[in-house]
Every structure is written in C-alpha cells, then in structure tokens.
Amino acid sequence: MTISKLTSDKVKERADIVEVVGDYVPLKKKGQNMWACCPFHGEKTPSFSISPAKQIYKCFGCGKAGDPIQFVMDIEGIGFQEAIRHLAGKYGIEVEEDEARTPEQNLEQNERESLFIALNFAKDFFVKNLQTDEGRSIGLSYFKERGFSPQIIDKFDLGYALDGWDNLLKSAKAAGFEEDILLKAGLILQKEGDPSRLYDRFRGRVTFAIHNISGKPIGFGARILTKDKNQPKYINSPETPIYHKSDVLYGMFQAKKAIRDLDNCFLVEGYTDVISMHLSGIENVVSSSGTSLTEGQIKLIKRFTNQVTVLYDGDAAGIKASIRGIDLLLEGGLNVKAVVFPDGDDPDSYSRKVGTQAFQDYLKNHSRDFIGFKIGLYQEEFERDPIRKAEVIREIVQSIGKIPDPIIRSVYAKEASGLLQIEEEIIHAELNKSLIKSQKDHFQKAKDEVEAEEKLEELISTSAQVSFIEKLSIHEREILRLMSLYSAESLDEEGKTVLEYLLSETLETKFQTANYERIYNLFRGLISTDKKLDLKGLLNTFPGESKNEIIDLVQQRWEVSAHWTGRHGILVPTEKDDLAISSYRALLWYKKRYVEKLMAEASMNIKSSEGSNEDFEKILVLQSIYLEVKKIQVLLSKELGIVIG
Incomplete structure (x- = not known):
C-alpha cells in the first residue's frame, strides 16, 4: 500500500524531533539545543545535536543529519513509507492509503521493505499454528509447562513451526511472496545438491520472534522439543540485510521503556530467561541469545542506560569462560554489576522455583559491582596460591583500565585495594602500566590526527595557500x-x-x-x-x-552561553x-x-x-x-x- 500525502503531511506536522530521538537515546539540554552521544557511531563525548526550534538533528562527529522522519529511516534502516507508518503509530495518526497494491507490486518496493513484509507474514503464520491440533499439543503445551501466560505469548509473538517439509513455503507463495525474498529472509533453504528443491528452515519447533527496536520481526530463534541427538537444540535465522546478530538484543523492543525508566538493564543469556523475568514483573531485561557480547550490542544498551547488571547461571566454569563480556561493557563506558544464581540454576529455572517476590529480592540482595564479583569468583583460588593472587590482581587491574572515566577508575582502584588487601599505590602503579601499554597506539593515532588537523587549520588560515x-x-x-x-x-x-x-x-x-x-x-x-x-x-x-x-x-555546534544574559545580565545581540x-x-x-x-x-x-x-x-x-x-x-x-x- 502507498501512504497518502495527507497522512505524510500529518506525520510531518506532528512529529517532534526531541520526542522521536528521545525514544532511542537519553538527551541532555545544553543552551537552546538537546545533546546526546551519537547513536550512529561510537563516541564518549556528546556531539549529536538536536534543535527543537528547527526540528532537525546533526552529528558533528559523523555528519549524520535530518528531520524526525530521516532519523527513523537512519536508525531503523527502513524506507520513507515505513518511517511514516512508524511515526503514525507513535502519534496515533490513522494511515490512509492512496490505492490498494497487489502482492506483486508490494514485492517491487525496495528489498528491505519486502523482507519486513515476509518476516511479519512468517511471524503471524507461526503464531496461528499454536491454534492447530499439532500446535496446541506440542507448542502450546510446552509454553504452558514453562508457565507462560497467554499475555506473555502474545507479547513476545511466540509461535510454532509445523513439523512438515514446506508448510510455510506453500502458505507464503499462496499469499504472493516470491521464493527469492523468502530465501533472503532466511525463512527457507535450498536442498544441498539440488538448489531447485526448497524447504522450510524452521520445522517442528517452537519459535521466538526476534524484533528490531521498533517492534518489527527481523528473525527467529527456534527450539526443538524432541530428544534428537542429530538436531541442534536451537537454530536461528541467518544474517540478512535487515538482521545483523551483532547489533540485536532479544527483548530490547519490549524492554526499552523499562530500561530507560529504571536506568538499569539486566543482561541474560537465553530467550526463556527474558520471558521468565517478564513473568516475574521484571521488564528491563535483554538477552544476547547465547552468543558472545559484541560492541554493537553494547552500543544498543547505552542508548537507554549506562547501568548494566549481568545475570550468570550458577556454573563457575561457565562464568569464567564468559567473563570477558564484563571488560567489553566497561570499555563501552557502562557501569557493571553482576548477580550469580545458585549452582545449577539460571534466571528461568530459579524464578520458577522460588516465585516472583523471592526472585526480585534475590536480584536486589545479591547484586555486586564487578570488582567484588570478580574477586569473589577467584577468591578460593588465590587464597591457596599467592602466585594466582598476583595473576588475579593483574586481571582486576586490566578490567579497571578498561573504564574510560578516570574518576571511576580511581574509585574502583581504592575498592580493589581493600578487598585484595594490597596497598593502593601498587594497584595504581600496575594500573598506570596497563594504561600506558593499552593506550600507546591510541595516543599515537590521536597525535597524528591532531597534527593533521593543525596543518589543515594552518592551511585554511593562510590566505596565500588557499585558492x-x-x-x-x-x-x-x-x-x-x-x-x-x-x-x-x-x-x-x-x-x-x-x-x-x-x-x-x-x-x-x-x-x-x-x-x-x-x-x-x-x-x-x-x-x-x-x-x-x-x-x-x-x-x-x-x-x-x-x-x-x-x-x-x-x-551550529556552538551558541552563546545563557550565563551571559541570565547570570551576568549582559545583552548579547x-x-x-x-x-x-x-x-x-x-x-x-x-x-x-x-x-x-x-x-x-x-x-x-x-x-x-x-x-x-x-x-x-x-x-x-x-x-x-x-x-x-x-x-x-x-x-x-x-x-x-x-x-x-
């Protein structure tokens, strides 16, 4: 469908740049404008400027600029029509269509929009399958056993893929979708050795829809319910033009408001961990879907909060294997805490075991900052072995060195000194060594950039050298x-x-x-x-x-400070x-x-x-x-x- 000009005009008139950008990044007022760290490139000092008066944004770091519609197009990676639909939904504007379009015409739209349409069709297909005989007896029964309520099933678009060769493929083709789009969306596969034979990727599994930050399905995770040693427990959608695993966190769409409101994000491992915490009344939770944490996922969290609490299963060996994620979070400028569940439990199993209130109390009472968490993790080891204690001290110092803020680094160095029972001067000396080593290349690069910029400034300022x-x-x-x-x-x-x-x-x-x-x-x-x-x-x-x-x-990046007129009473024309x-x-x-x-x-x-x-x-x-x-x-x-x- 093509959106009418009247609808587009209403959206343009109603959309407010501060409200739209504020859905994605926290804003701070400075002068007449609002400022934030740019959501399009990594930075630690805000250079992303939003002008409420002009209704525009501009990043003075990467150069991205536009109005509310352009921002949604850039941040969501969607076209103009989809951006208008998104904003119309946000502001409660009824979308009017100019004319009906056939499925073939829909597929003539750009590839990204076609993929969104195909994946939304698949999501609806899997959800409806829960009402079939097979879906009720297998898929719905599994969800009920886990304690998932109908509201939660609906909230997360949980579904079931029928145990057949090409059920989705047949239904999608009957609805007008071409095989090429279904392949690019990762919904079907080509038989090895015979590319002409196509079949469903997801078969005989419960499905977990993966949404982008605006709520559109972009992929799926699917769990098998039978004990088939030849099949993996979970399979997931492949990388596609609209689904990049390293930039997506499961549950972020459902969690983003709670994360911003509570200024904290719980980070768990799996799909069911996220859903179980919602059942316990905790909505500010996301999952890395069983993969190692990435820089893109950290940037996504940082759009909504600087506070992260990592929840670990009660498995010491597994925690030590995945602890590198804490250093990545620290390096990304986030404040990190951790909670470890009793041995053998994860957020899903423990919440079902103890109930909602006890689960919430456990999270509150067992949350520790990353220093105490790391030291506690290795305490038994270094108490028996002084050499191991020296190694742990170096590991702790390296983690502290990842923190970009020097004041926070100093606070953690003092805390580490007390917990490890070692002089603070030794911690700082080791920290300085670590910082010098890790930042040597960075300083050289920065020096080269500054020298290049100074040369450019000199060139511009010298009129004889400028054409x-x-x-x-x-x-x-x-x-x-x-x-x-x-x-x-x-x-x-x-x-x-x-x-x-x-x-x-x-x-x-x-x-x-x-x-x-x-x-x-x-x-x-x-x-x-x-x-x-x-x-x-x-x-x-x-x-x-x-x-x-x-x-x-x-x-403009700079403006006259309000202090001149407000505090000093100086009129600046x-x-x-x-x-x-x-x-x-x-x-x-x-x-x-x-x-x-x-x-x-x-x-x-x-x-x-x-x-x-x-x-x-x-x-x-x-x-x-x-x-x-x-x-x-x-x-x-x-x-x-x-x-x-």
Missing part, C-alpha cells in the same frame, strides 16, 4: 545559510524577504561549488513559484540530499536582531571574494599574453579590466572596514 575558489566557497555557504534560516523573514517595510534580497543581488554570478550551485538553483526555483517557506517548509519541499545539506548549513546588516555584510564578503577571483583570472591572462605574440593593444585591454576590477575590490574592502595596499 580563490575555496575562499569563495566559504561565502557561498554563508549566503545559503542565511537563505535557509531566514528565507521567509522580511527585511524592510515593503516585505522583501531575506531570500528575495540575496537572490536579487547574486543572480548575475554563478556559485563555484557544485553542491552549493545546486541548492542555490532550488531557491531560485522557489522564488518563481512565489512560495514563502520557513526552514521546516524548505525541509519538507527540497529533495533528500539537498535537505541534509541544508541541515548541515544551519545547525543575535543574528536575527538585525538581519539587514547580517545579509548585507554576507553579500559584501561574497562579492569581494568573487571580485578577487576575477582579478586572479585577469592577472593570469595578462601573464600568459606577455609571454606570447599577443598584440600590445590586447594586453592594454586586459590591464584596464584588471584595474577596473581592482577599484571594485577597494570599494568593497573599504565598506567592510578592511585596509588594503
């Missing part, structure tokens, strides 16, 4: 920035807008930077339609690439206070640079003519052109208050 085109580009950008920010603002009593004034003064010139010339021509086309649009109107009108470039133009002067000076600078470019071209023509057989009169003409342009340059410089020789 006239590059200098002109700076002022072309400034003209476009004013056009974008204040296009509909009036400059005089006659109602002439900033856009009309700047265009009328630059129509005889041509922008030298290709991207800026393209945007300039869009503004010129806007004048011909007699439309007066503010920034939001421009972003809704201009095409995607140009829209992002305009956001890059208008979003803003650009908008006198747009006439701002626009006039921007034009003067642009024209000055344009004239300097013309002078450089004239000078080159004179030099090339002097070395050739050009007649004397032509050289005189070129010289007179140069002198006339020079006069204009002097006048412009004088108007700008610049003294030139």
Whole structure:
C-alpha cells in the first residue's frame, strides 16, 4: 500500500524531533539545543545535536543529519513509507492509503521493505499454528509447562513451526511472496545438491520472534522439543540485510521503556530467561541469545542506560569462560554489576522455583559491582596460591583500565585495594602500566590526527595557500545559510524577504561549488513559484540530499552561553536582531571574494599574453579590466572596514 500525502503531511506536522530521538537515546539540554552521544557511531563525548526550534538533528562527529522522519529511516534502516507508518503509530495518526497494491507490486518496493513484509507474514503464520491440533499439543503445551501466560505469548509473538517439509513455503507463495525474498529472509533453504528443491528452515519447533527496536520481526530463534541427538537444540535465522546478530538484543523492543525508566538493564543469556523475568514483573531485561557480547550490542544498551547488571547461571566454569563480556561493557563506558544464581540454576529455572517476590529480592540482595564479583569468583583460588593472587590482581587491574572515566577508575582502584588487601599505590602503579601499554597506539593515532588537523587549520588560515575558489566557497555557504534560516523573514517595510534580497543581488554570478550551485538553483526555483517557506517548509519541499545539506548549513555546534544574559545580565545581540546588516555584510564578503577571483583570472591572462605574440593593444585591454576590477575590490574592502595596499 502507498501512504497518502495527507497522512505524510500529518506525520510531518506532528512529529517532534526531541520526542522521536528521545525514544532511542537519553538527551541532555545544553543552551537552546538537546545533546546526546551519537547513536550512529561510537563516541564518549556528546556531539549529536538536536534543535527543537528547527526540528532537525546533526552529528558533528559523523555528519549524520535530518528531520524526525530521516532519523527513523537512519536508525531503523527502513524506507520513507515505513518511517511514516512508524511515526503514525507513535502519534496515533490513522494511515490512509492512496490505492490498494497487489502482492506483486508490494514485492517491487525496495528489498528491505519486502523482507519486513515476509518476516511479519512468517511471524503471524507461526503464531496461528499454536491454534492447530499439532500446535496446541506440542507448542502450546510446552509454553504452558514453562508457565507462560497467554499475555506473555502474545507479547513476545511466540509461535510454532509445523513439523512438515514446506508448510510455510506453500502458505507464503499462496499469499504472493516470491521464493527469492523468502530465501533472503532466511525463512527457507535450498536442498544441498539440488538448489531447485526448497524447504522450510524452521520445522517442528517452537519459535521466538526476534524484533528490531521498533517492534518489527527481523528473525527467529527456534527450539526443538524432541530428544534428537542429530538436531541442534536451537537454530536461528541467518544474517540478512535487515538482521545483523551483532547489533540485536532479544527483548530490547519490549524492554526499552523499562530500561530507560529504571536506568538499569539486566543482561541474560537465553530467550526463556527474558520471558521468565517478564513473568516475574521484571521488564528491563535483554538477552544476547547465547552468543558472545559484541560492541554493537553494547552500543544498543547505552542508548537507554549506562547501568548494566549481568545475570550468570550458577556454573563457575561457565562464568569464567564468559567473563570477558564484563571488560567489553566497561570499555563501552557502562557501569557493571553482576548477580550469580545458585549452582545449577539460571534466571528461568530459579524464578520458577522460588516465585516472583523471592526472585526480585534475590536480584536486589545479591547484586555486586564487578570488582567484588570478580574477586569473589577467584577468591578460593588465590587464597591457596599467592602466585594466582598476583595473576588475579593483574586481571582486576586490566578490567579497571578498561573504564574510560578516570574518576571511576580511581574509585574502583581504592575498592580493589581493600578487598585484595594490597596497598593502593601498587594497584595504581600496575594500573598506570596497563594504561600506558593499552593506550600507546591510541595516543599515537590521536597525535597524528591532531597534527593533521593543525596543518589543515594552518592551511585554511593562510590566505596565500588557499585558492580563490575555496575562499569563495566559504561565502557561498554563508549566503545559503542565511537563505535557509531566514528565507521567509522580511527585511524592510515593503516585505522583501531575506531570500528575495540575496537572490536579487547574486543572480548575475554563478556559485563555484557544485553542491552549493545546486541548492542555490532550488531557491531560485522557489522564488518563481512565489512560495514563502520557513526552514521546516524548505525541509519538507527540497529533495533528500539537498535537505541534509541544508541541515548541515544551519545547525551550529556552538551558541552563546545563557550565563551571559541570565547570570551576568549582559545583552548579547543575535543574528536575527538585525538581519539587514547580517545579509548585507554576507553579500559584501561574497562579492569581494568573487571580485578577487576575477582579478586572479585577469592577472593570469595578462601573464600568459606577455609571454606570447599577443598584440600590445590586447594586453592594454586586459590591464584596464584588471584595474577596473581592482577599484571594485577597494570599494568593497573599504565598506567592510578592511585596509588594503
């Protein structure tokens, strides 16, 4: 189905950038804008800026920029239509379709949207199978034995894959899905040795739908219920264009609100652990689905909280094998605690054994920070062996060294000193060695980057080394920035807008930077339609690439501190206070640079003519052109208050 323009317009009008971005990352107000660590690239210092007034976002680290719709497209990896549907659901806007589309037309949409449609069909198919005779006797019985209520089954889209060769394949083809999409979605397989023979990937298993952060099915985990030694206990969807295991945590869609509200995320191992904790009234829980923790999964947690509590099964050997995950969490800037269940138990079995209240009490009373947890884990070993104690101290120090915050590092070093009964100075000395060793390459890389940046700054600031085109580009950008920010603002009593004034003064010139010339021509086309649009109107009108470039133009990293006006009572005039002067000076600078470019071209023509057989009169003409342009340059410089020789 194609979403109507009316629905798109309602979403654009209603969607608030702070509310939309706030669903994914915690925001902090600084000045007029909101700031966060960018959800699109790893960083420790916030460079992701959200402007409530302009309804745009921009990351000054990776360059990502856009409006609320673009943010949803980027963060979810979906197309425009899906982003509109997502936001319409968030704001309770009824989605109107322009016209019905056949299954074949649906599959003509981009591949990602087709995969979402196919996986949602499979999810519904597995859920409905629970109502068949086979599904009730096997799948539903298993869920009831685990104590899963109908509400929980519905909440997590639990289902059952019938024990047949191609039940899903037949139903999907009957609904209009092509085999190619079903293969790419990981729902069916090709028989080895005979690719023409296709069959269901999931057969005779209960299914656990894996959702992305907005709730769309992107894959499945499936558990076998028979004791077949030739079959793995669990099988999972393969990597697909919309399912990257290293970036997904099971249960995050159901948990994200609780994680943000409670400022803590419980991390468990399996699907049933997540579901059992929900049954115990604990919703801020996710699972790595039995795989080693990855950097992408850590970044996903960090969108919602900085606090993680890792829940370990009561198996000392298994804990020691998986403890590297704690170091990864620390390195990602998260504060880590841990809980260990009694030997032989996991979150699922223990919650069913003791009941809801006792389970919640156990989590509260047995949560330890990672230092106490690690030391307790190895205590019996190092009490018997002094050499082992030295090894444990080094392991603890290495973990502390992963923490990016120096103050938190210092606090943990003091705690480790007390628990290990060793002088704090020794801990700090070992910590310094570890930090120097691990960060040597990082410092060298940073040093190289700083030197490169300093050289670039020096190059830009030295006018003799910068081409006239590059200098002109700076002022072309400034003209476009004013056009974008204040296009509909009036400059005089006659109602002439900033856009009309700047265009009328630059129509005889041509922008030298290709991207800026393209945007300039869009503004010129806007004048011909007699439309007066503010920034939001421009972003809704201009095409995607140009829209992002305009956001890059208008979003400023720095702003005047509120302390000047609030605390010190100093009035700091803003650009908008006198747009006439701002626009006039921007034009003067642009024209000055344009004239300097013309002078450089004239000078080159004179030099090339002097070395050739050009007649004397032509050289005189070129010289007179140069002198006339020079006069204009002097006048412009004088108007700008610049003294030139």
